[in-house]
Amino acid sequence: VNLRRSLQGLFLLLFFLLFFTSTTSFSRMLPPDLFLRSDPLAGMIVSVMAWSAITVFLPALVVVGSALLMGRAFCGYACPLGTLADLGARLARTPHEEPSWLRRRPGLPLLILLLVLASSLLGFSLLAWLDPLVLLSRTTALVLQPWLLEAGRAVLGIFRPLASRIEWFWLSDAELHTPRYWLEGLSVAWMGGILALSLWRSRLWCRAVCPLGSLLGVLGQRAVLARRVGDSCVECGACEKVCPMGAIGRDPRHTSRSRCLICGRCGEVCPGEAIGFLPMKTGPARAPNGGWIPLSRRALLAAGAGGLMAGLTVRVDAGRAAPRDRLIRPPGALPEPLFLDRCLRCGLCMSVCMSHTIQPSLWEAGLDGIWSPRLDLRLAPCEKHCNRCGQVCPTGAVRPLSLEERTHAKIGTAILLRERCLVWEQDKKCLVCDEICPYDAIEFREVEGMRRPFVTESRCNGCGYCEHKCPVQGQSAIVVARMGEIRLEKGSFVEEARARGFVFEGSREEGESAPPSQSREGELPPGFLRP
Amino acid sequence: MRDGVAWGHEMGTDSSRIGPQQFDRRSFLAGMGALAGASILASWVPLSSARAGETSRLAVAKGEAASATRLALEALGGIDSFVKSGDSVVLKPNASFPNPPSWGCNTSPEVVATVARLCLEAGARRVVVVDNTLGNPQLCFSRSGLRDALSSIPQVRLLAPKQEGMYREVQVPRGRALRSTKVFGEVMESERLINLPTAKSHSATGVSLGLKGLMGLVWDRNTFHRDMDLDQAIADLATVLRPTLTILDGTRGLLTAGPGGPGKVEQWNTVVAGTDPVAVDAYGVTLGQWYGQRVRPDQVKHLLAARAHGLGTLELGRVEILERGA
Numbered sequence: 001v002n003l004r005r006s007l008q009g010l011f012l013l014l015f016f017l018l019f020f021t022s023t024t025s026f027s028r029m030l031p032p033d034l035f036l037r038s039d040p041l042a043g044m045i046v047s048v049m050a051w052s053a054i055t056v057f058l059p060a061l062v063v064v065g066s067a068l069l070m071g072r073a074f075c076g077y078a079c080p081l082g083t084l085a086d087l088g089a090r091l092a093r094t095p096h097e098e099p100s101w102l103r104r105r106p107g108l109p110l111l112i113l114l115l116v117l118a119s120s121l122l123g124f125s126l127l128a129w130l131d132p133l134v135l136l137s138r139t140t141a142l143v144l145q146p147w148l149l150e151a152g153r154a155v156l157g158i159f160r161p162l163a164s165r166i167e168w169f170w171l172s173d174a175e176l177h178t179p180r181y182w183l184e185g186l187s188v189a190w191m192g193g194i195l196a197l198s199l200w201r202s203r204l205w206c207r208a209v210c211p212l213g214s215l216l217g218v219l220g221q222r223a224v225l226a227r228r229v230g231d232s233c234v235e236c237g238a239c240e241k242v243c244p245m246g247a248i249g250r251d252p253r254h255t256s257r258s259r260c261l262i263c264g265r266c267g268e269v270c271p272g273e274a275i276g277f278l279p280m281k282t283g284p285a286r287a288p289n290g291g292w293i294p295l296s297r298r299a300l301l302a303a304g305a306g307g308l309m310a311g312l313t314v315r316v317d318a319g320r321a322a323p324r325d326r327l328i329r330p331p332g333a334l335p336e337p338l339f340l341d342r343c344l345r346c347g348l349c350m351s352v353c354m355s356h357t358i359q360p361s362l363w364e365a366g367l368d369g370i371w372s373p374r375l376d377l378r379l380a381p382c383e384k385h386c387n388r389c390g391q392v393c394p395t396g397a398v399r400p401l402s403l404e405e406r407t408h409a410k411i412g413t414a415i416l417l418r419e420r421c422l423v424w425e426q427d428k429k430c431l432v433c434d435e436i437c438p439y440d441a442i443e444f445r446e447v448e449g450m451r452r453p454f455v456t457e458s459r460c461n462g463c464g465y466c467e468h469k470c471p472v473q474g475q476s477a478i479v480v481a482r483m484g485e486i487r488l489e490k491g492s493f494v495e496e497a498r499a500r501g502f503v504f505e506g507s508r509e510e511g512e513s514a515p516p517s518q519s520r521e522g523e524l525p526p527g528f529l530r531p
Numbered sequence: 532m533r534d535g536v537a538w539g540h541e542m543g544t545d546s547s548r549i550g551p552q553q554f555d556r557r558s559f560l561a562g563m564g565a566l567a568g569a570s571i572l573a574s575w576v577p578l579s580s581a582r583a584g585e586t587s588r589l590a591v592a593k594g595e596a597a598s599a600t601r602l603a604l605e606a607l608g609g610i611d612s613f614v615k616s617g618d619s620v621v622l623k624p625n626a627s628f629p630n631p632p633s634w635g636c637n638t639s640p641e642v643v644a645t646v647a648r649l650c651l652e653a654g655a656r657r658v659v660v661v662d663n664t665l666g667n668p669q670l671c672f673s674r675s676g677l678r679d680a681l682s683s684i685p686q687v688r689l690l691a692p693k694q695e696g697m698y699r700e701v702q703v704p705r706g707r708a709l710r711s712t713k714v715f716g717e718v719m720e721s722e723r724l725i726n727l728p729t730a731k732s733h734s735a736t737g738v739s740l741g742l743k744g745l746m747g748l749v750w751d752r753n754t755f756h757r758d759m760d761l762d763q764a765i766a767d768l769a770t771v772l773r774p775t776l777t778i779l780d781g782t783r784g785l786l787t788a789g790p791g792g793p794g795k796v797e798q799w800n801t802v803v804a805g806t807d808p809v810a811v812d813a814y815g816v817t818l819g820q821w822y823g824q825r826v827r828p829d830q831v832k833h834l835l836a837a838r839a840h841g842l843g844t845l846e847l848g849r850v851e852i853l854e855r856g857a
Contacts, residue, residue, distance in 0.1 A: 157694065169657075354667060355667065384629075385629060428761075430735065431735040432753070432756055434791070435733075438666075440791075471757040472757065525737070525821045525822035526737070526822065527734055528737040531827055
């Protein structure tokens with residue numbers, strides 16, 4: 001049994017297990033965001049952006065500790081994206097050798113890390129694009145899960161008639177619902193590109209780009225566990241050929257600690273058994289510190305300047321300042337700038353959303369708002385009796401709320417577009433917005449001989465059931481805008497909603513009847529004909 | 532921190548596994564193809580012919596939900612007069628809204644469970660409870676109390692089919708507004724359809740009783756509101772969906788703000804049952820004061836249209852009423 005592969009498999013399985021059980025009670029034992037919270041880079045960036053230590057990232061200290069003792073062991077043994085890269089390389093028989101452009105630029109990954117850190121200082125997080133755990137998390141949510149469910153749905157659909165014929169109702173009644181997301185193409189292309197890099201040369205993403213790996217490499221410069229080459233080395237070069245990271249130099253005694261995964265593949269092939277990872281009796285007492293690549297002053301300046309420019313770019317992007325009318329955030333989302341600082345763009349909220357109305361943004365929230373969650377209420381409504389998004393959010397960008405608090409976290413207000421409305425424009429008997437409204441926020445009033453719908457703004461929660469169910473094709477005749485949304489950094493949404501005069505339920509929930517709305521003398525009750 | 536979360540399982544089915552190396556790839560694929568072909572063939576099923584309406588007799592029973600339901604059915608000769616041994620039965624309650632029973636917008640779970648039990652006692656081969664809910668099916672079934680009420684009857688299946696493939700195109704030859712629609716397929720295969728509406732107001736059609744409730748067996752109801760006269764379409768649908776029996780749950784009545792509520796709810800402790808779907812609805816109209824007013828059955832446009840189709844009578848004076856219970 002290969003220890004490394006077993007651990008890799010175990011961590012990969014754990015990653016998907018946590019993900020696919022995130023809406024079950026299993027998640028109470030092990031949180032679905034465990035990997036994200038173990039990400040020291042994410043912890044650093046979010047703490048810098050939010051300008052306070054974010055304690056949910058405490059598990060990341062374990063990974064920091066592992067790096068101090070064992071260098072990039074996390075990448076070699078635990079990182080699920082690294083494992084996928086290894087799997088791909090195995091299947092595709094990917095060559096290991098270092099591309100020449102990378103050989104000439106050994107400082108590239110460090111440069112990228114510094115760029116990520118520098119841009120975060122100016123308020124622009126690149127985690128959404130470059131952090132392996134964030135990326136894999138989001139891709140699992142937006143791509144893998146829908147793929148699996150759609151395939152399962154198609155198979156179920158084929159076998160349903162037969163199953164019902166032979167009365168296998170457990171099968172014929174089974175339904176799978178495929179979540180659908182915007183930006184599928186971009187999601188697939190980005191992750192596909194990353195994996196393709198590692199199919200071309202093994203772990204090329206991990207060597208050349210990954211800022212988390214780079215950070216762990218920096219921390220591991222003086223690790224205890226490190227590759228050491230004893231006196232029995234005959235310089236055959238076998239180790240260099242099998243190293244998936246290009247961590248071994250032309251001189252096989254030389255190891256780049258910024259690269260070495262402690263995977264031990266070099267030791268397996270060494271004919272002289274010259275390679276060990278613990279301090280040796282023979283050979284060097286301490287592993288040669290050959291990995292540190294001092295960046296030139298010019299490179300440091302370039303990283304700083306790049307980060308500065310990236311930060312300035314998002315700051316001057318109009319997306320930050322333009323009031324986006326249809327940018328509906330999940331209920332309980334922090335006030336916008338704080339929300340964007342905290343949000344990892346990990347896609348967990350999208351994955352657990354009961355109706356899958358939570359979608360990744362493209363430009364709706366500005367340049368740095370890309371991948372951040374927004375609600376597409378035409379596609380699906382926001383369920384009144386669901387608070388999963390806040391419960392899974394790793395960083396509290398969407399606050400964890402009780403169901404009562406959540407129903408008071410108003411996300412917008414419905415606006416009726418009379419010129420599209422079947423009742424206002426065509427005198428049709430439609431009441432769909434009214435019957436479906438979970439907050440009783442649509443009322444009908446007699447106008448020009450017919451009862452026509454109006455929005456009661458003080459009752460509208462912005463859930464979008466009306467927008468979703470409106471039978472008008474294409475754009476709905478009733479749409480939710482940000483108007484009236486409640487965004488609180490702290491404190492009670494119930495109190496805030498009451499203070500602003502909103503009524504979202506109150507005691508009617510418990511079955512208490514509403515005051516009878518008598519129809520006036522001589523006026524017909526709604527829907528009936530004159531006798 | 533995770534208290535009070537609405538956790539639910541979305542991916543319910545286990546995937547069966549084929550052991551490695553037991554088939555070669557080609558024979559496996561061929562086998563799958565054959566199964567799929569058989570499955571598609573099996574989907575062709577002749578539609579059951581609609582039965583003509585019978586004499587108009589209505590049972591009106593008082594009491595709490597379960598006993599009133601039993602009394603009403605006994606008055607009509609017992610469930611055995613309608614459900615034969617070996618029948619497959621579809622029950623159609625209102626379950627569209629994720630609201631508690633006290634709101635009066637869904638059929639009382641006790642009524643549904645009682646009818647389901649009676650059908651099984653009468654020897655029904657299978658019983659399926661179905662409504663294409665407006666709201667999220669899981670929430671509708673849990674918050675309406677329907678799932679809990681049926682959980683103790685393992686033979687009963689509770690469904691809110693949300694896959695178009697579970698519906699079947701049906702022509703409506705006598706339809707004036709509705710010419711064809713897709714209906715939950717199993718209704719067409721089953722011997723019996725029992726409609727279990729609740730009694731509530733409806734701001735577009737006046738009341739929502741049995742005939743209106745049949746829209747819950749349809750795949751696309753948007754088109755009823757958008758593309759045609761809603762009242763006429765409801766009556767047209769009733770020409771092809773002919774329940775064996777309509778049992779109107781009048782234990783509560785939602786008198787205002789229907790169909791979703793919250794509105795004024797009255798306790799009526801009444802269950803109305805009959806084979807004439809128009810007469811049951813006509814009686815339902817007289818049960819309460821809608822928005823504070825007495826309304827006559829012929830003030831409901833879709834009931835007039837159903838009568839014009841010859842689906843039943845609106846003249847309650849000509850209907851034999853069998854009163855039971857306190």
